[in-house]
Amino acid sequence: MLASQPRGTLYIGVTSDLPGRVWQHRQGYVDGFTRRYHVHTLVWYEVHAVMDSAILREKALKAWKRVWKIRLIEDASPIWRDLYPDIL
Template sequence: MLASSKNGTLYIGVTSDLVKRVWQHKSHAVEGFTHRYNVDLLVWYELHPTMESAILREKALKGWKRLWKNRLIEGENPEWSDLYPTLL
């Protein structure tokens, strides 16, 4: 899950290469929602054994209320720190 800032705009996506995909968002290499709203902080992520399970989880999270998403993030990352450096 990417955010523009603490309690800011959220983006939920799925990828097979998290480091590369977050870098693309941070460098604004791809036009679209995250570029337009400056959503480039990796604030939460989870790993899945298959792409199919990751896509199912992504769809479920996109259906969640904002409050639930905030609680999920703050359960692991209360300050909404950028987790991207921890991946490198």
């Protein structure tokens, strides 16, 4: 999950290369939503053993209410710390 700022715009996606994909978003190489709304800070991620379970979780999170997503992030990091350095 990427965010533009604490409690800002959120983006949820799935990838098999998290460091690479976040780097692409941060560099503005991904055209569309994340570039348009400056959504570049990695604030939440989960590791899944298989892509099928990751896709199911992505769809579930996208269906969540915004307040639930914010609570998920803030339970782990009340200051919305950028997790990108942790995955490098």
